Amino acid sequence: MQTAILRLNCEDKKGIVYNVSRFLYERGGNIIDAQQHTEELDNRFFMRVHFDRREMTITKEQLRQELAALADDFGMETEISFGDERKRMAIMVSKYDHCLYDLFLRHQYGEIRADIVLVVSNHPDLEHVAANFRVPFVCVPVDKNDREAAEQRTLELFRQHYVDFVVLARYMQILSPLLVNAFRNRMINVHHGFLPAFKGARPYHQAYEHGVKLIGATSHYVTEELDTGPIICQESVRVDHTHSVQDLVAMGRDIEKRVLAEAVKAHAEDRIMVYRRRTIVFT
Numbered sequence: 001m002q003t004a005i006l007r008l009n010c011e012d013k014k015g016i017v018y019n020v021s022r023f024l025y026e027r028g029g030n031i032i033d034a035q036q037h038t039e040e041l042d043n044r045f046f047m048r049v050h051f052d053r054r055e056m057t058i059t060k061e062q063l064r065q066e067l068a069a070l071a072d073d074f075g076m077e078t079e080i081s082f083g084d085e086r087k088r089m090a091i092m093v094s095k096y097d098h099c100l101y102d103l104f105l106r107h108q109y110g111e112i113r114a115d116i117v118l119v120v121s122n123h124p125d126l127e128h129v130a131a132n133f134r135v136p137f138v139c140v141p142v143d144k145n146d147r148e149a150a151e152q153r154t155l156e157l158f159r160q161h162y163v164d165f166v167v168l169a170r171y172m173q174i175l176s177p178l179l180v181n182a183f184r185n186r187m188i189n190v191h192h193g194f195l196p197a198f199k200g201a202r203p204y205h206q207a208y209e210h211g212v213k214l215i216g217a218t219s220h221y222v223t224e225e226l227d228t229g230p231i232i233c234q235e236s237v238r239v240d241h242t243h244s245v246q247d248l249v250a251m252g253r254d255i256e257k258r259v260l261a262e263a264v265k266a267h268a269e270d271r272i273m274v275y276r277r278r279t280i281v282f283t
Contacts, residue, residue, distance in 0.1 A: 003032065003083040005270045006067070010076040012038050012045035020049060022038055023070050027063065028056040035282045039275065042167065046273050048282045053082075073079040081270050087114040087164040089268070092154075092171040093121050097129060099169035099190065102257040103264065104133045111261075114268040118161045120154050122173055136161075142173055149179045158182075167264055168222065170256070177224055185230070185274050187222040188267060190260040192252055204248040215248060219253040219263035221274065231270060231277045232263040 006024075010016065015037065024031060037046045056063070058080060071078045089112075093100045100119070106112050119130040122142045130137035138157055142150040146268040155178065157164070166179075167184040180187065192198075193216045198206035207215060218237030223229035235255050239248060266272050266281055273280045 001084040002231055003053065004029075004051055004053050004063075004080055005083075006049045006078065006080050007270060007273055008047045008071070008076045008078045009044060009273060010071075010074050012043045013074070016047070016074060017047055019070065019074070020047065023067070024049070024051050027058055027066070029053050030055070037280050037282075044275065046275070046280050048271065048273070069221075070185045078218055079270075085270055088162050089114040089264070090118040090120060090158055090161065090163040090166045091116060091169050092166060093119060093126055093169045094172040095123050095125050096170040096172075097259055098253045099260050100126060100129055103169060104129070104135075104263060105165065106265075108133070112265055112268055114164075118157060118163065120157060122150070122171070147173075147176060148178065151176055155179060155182055165267060167260070169260065174226060175222060180222055180224055183222075185221050186267075188219060188232065188260070189222050189227070189229070189265050190217060190219045190256050190263070191227055192216070192256065193201070193218040193236075204252055205245055208243075208245045208248055211241065213238060215242060215252055215255070217252065217259045219259040221279075230274050230277055232266060232279055233259040234279060235259050241245065246253070 021031065031049060032052055033050040035048050064080060067078055067080060091100060091103060107116050107217055116135050119135055119137045121139055124139045129136045140150050140153050166183050168189040192203050214236050216234060218231055219233045220231045221229040235258055237255060271282045
């Protein structure tokens with residue numbers, strides 16, 4: 001638990017790795033793992049450092065302050081998180097339960113390094129699922145003529161539960177900038193992704209009727225543009241004429257669960273950095 005993760009990005013130049021390593025060493029930190037990436041087109045350097053701070057003699061706040069001085073010297077954007085401060089996660093869901101169950105079970109098995117503190121839904125159908133895992137469930141109906149009222153209520157619930165990030169586990173509503181801006185790069189969605197992409201109702205039926213040969217799913221951060229936010233994880237599977245609609249639906253559920261879980265784990269472990277419309281996802 002006495003560890004921390006430092007993420008930074010800046011213009012690529014000589015001496016960054018050396019100075020970051022020296023900074024941590026001089027304060028008693030011991031690097032456990034370090035990864036870096038350079039975006040050649042923009043000459044941008046990205047780095048994630050996981051370090052042990054048991055022998056550090058300064059407080060968290062002092063570490064942040066001294067890190068800010070180093071960041072100024074190199075023009076860095078930095079973020080630091082601490083292993084003893086687990087993120088608080090809220091889930092939004094409608095009626096589909098496969099992603100919700102999967103997240104609860106992975107959390108129960110210790111695969112997700114965050115605490116699920118709240119489930120919000122626009123329908124009451126899945127309240128029993130949250131109850132089985134002893135997580136508060138709140139139904140917030142959405143009036144199509146007054147969506148803002150529902151989002152205001154949801155945002156207040158997130159504040160009351162000190163939510164750090166939100167997961168849309170097949171929440172079948174379009175969100176306004178109110179929620180998107182409040183959780184910029186902290187709200188993860190999953191949706192089916194086909195070639196071509198079939199929108200609207202019964203996408204797997206549409207895919208079957210068009211004889212697709214590939215189905216898949218995408219997890220991404222939510223932005224104002226529907227389903228076009230920075231991509232975190234994608235997966236696909238080949239299908240053929242022998243697969244029924246029911247086969248496609250079942251295979252789609254499995255893919256959706258996996259890509260959403262991978263995105264949630266990566267976010268909880270501070271392995272993602274967003275740059276423009278892209279993500280750098282460290283392993």
